[in-house]
Amino acid sequence: MKRSSDEGIVISPIKNGTVIDHITPGEGLTVIRILGIQDGTNVTFTVATNVVSSRGGRKDMVKIENRELVKSEVDKLALIAPDAKISIIRDSKVVEKKSVEVPTDITGVIKCPNPNCITNTREPAESRFTFHSRGFRCCYCDTVISREMDIGDYI
C-alpha cells in the first residue's frame, strides 16, 4: 500500500487495466455493477469508497485489472459519475487519461421509471433519453429522471 499525505490510503497500483477516479462518493459499487463486473466474473477489481480527495471532499475510486473501457461503458459511467477521471494503465504506466462526457442522447441504457411507458412493454423499443436541464428525459413518455433521483437505479 502506498500512502500519500493528502489523499489518505490509495489503492495499490496495477500493471494493466483502468483506474476510475473522482467517482461521486457512494457510487463506486454502482460503477462496478453497471460495467457488469460483479461477482461471478473473473475480473479483478478494487473499490475504495469515501476516500479524501485532494480537491477537497470525498470520492470513490475503482480499479479494474486487465480491462480497458469501451465508449459505451464510459458513457454509462458519465451518467452516474459525471466528474470521473479515467486512466488507462499499460505496463504500469498511465498511457491515457480522460474525463467522461455526459452524453446528450442515451439509447438502450436507462430503464424508464414510468411503468406505463411504452418502452416498458413487450414492444421492441429501446429506451431513449435526452439530456435535460434537470436530468434526463424519456423521449417516449417525457418522464424526467432528475439529478436528485439515483440514476444508477435505472441502469
Added chain:
Amino acid sequence: MTHDQKNILSVRDMDREEIDALLTAAAKFDQKKFTGHELEGKILAVLFFEPSTRTRMSFASAMMRLGGKILNLGSVEASSIAKGETLSDTIRVISGYADAIVLRHPKEGAARLASEVASVPVINGGDGAGQHPSQTLLDLFTIRKSMKLENIDIGLQGDLRYGRTVHSLAAALTKYDDIRLHTIAPEGLDLPSHLKQDLTDAGMEIIVHENIEETIPELDVLYVTRLQRERFPDPAAFASFAATYRVTPELLEMAKPSMIVLHPLPRVDEIDPAVDKMPCAKYFQQAHYGVPIRMAMLNEVMRS
C-alpha cells in the same frame, strides 16, 4: 419512418409557428372555407386501443368532411392484438392499408413508437396519461377565438395533478408571451412539481390560489377540469371539495365580462348547468372546434 413523413405526436415538439399555422388552418375550416375534396382518395386508419368515442368520432367526421375515407380497427378482442401481436407489428401492417394513422393507446409514448415504425404519418389521438395534441390545439383555438394569445391570465381549476389536458395546455402556453397561470386545486391535486419547474424554466409565471374567489376577477380564461371521486380519501371529502369548486352564476358575477369558461368535457358537477346559457360558457363550442382542428391536422399530414 420515412424522411418526409409528417407526424403530430405532441405539442411539445411543435414550435409556435407550426401551432399558429394549424390554428389558422382550423379557422378556415371552421368558416367552411374548404371544398370537401381536400383529402379525396385518402384513407385514414383509426386505431383506438382504448375507448374514446368522441375523439374517434370527431376524427372520423373531420376526415369525411374533407372527402376522405375511414378504416376502423374494430374490436381489439377480435383482432391480432388479442393474439399477442405487438403494437409495432400492427402499425407496420396497417401502414400498408392507409395514408395516415390516428392512434389512441393506453401506454405513454405509444404514438412516438408507432411513428418510428410506420411508413405513413401518425397522429397521436391520446396516449395514456401522456400527450393528446388535438385536445390541446382545440383548447388553444377556443381561447384564440375570444382573445389574443398573449398577456392574459388563465385560471386552471380542478384536478391539476392527474389531468393531462391541463398539463399539455400549460406546456403549450409557454410558447406564447406573457401568459400568467393561476392554479386552483384541492390539496394534493395541484400541478406536479416537475411540471411546475418546467413551466417556470420556460419563463411562465405561476400563481397558486387557495380559492377561486380570490383570483376570478383577474382571469381572462377559467379552465375547469373534472374532479374524480376516486382521487379523494372518502365521499365526504369529495362532496366538500365538489361544493367548493363548483362554478356558478353567482361566482361568475365577480369575473370580467370578457372572461370565458372552458372545460374538456364530460363535466359532472364542476359547472352549474345554469352557467350554460351565459355568454362566458364556451365549453360546448370548444367541443365543436374539435372537428375543424382535426381537419387541419389531417390535412397537414396528408395533403399532397
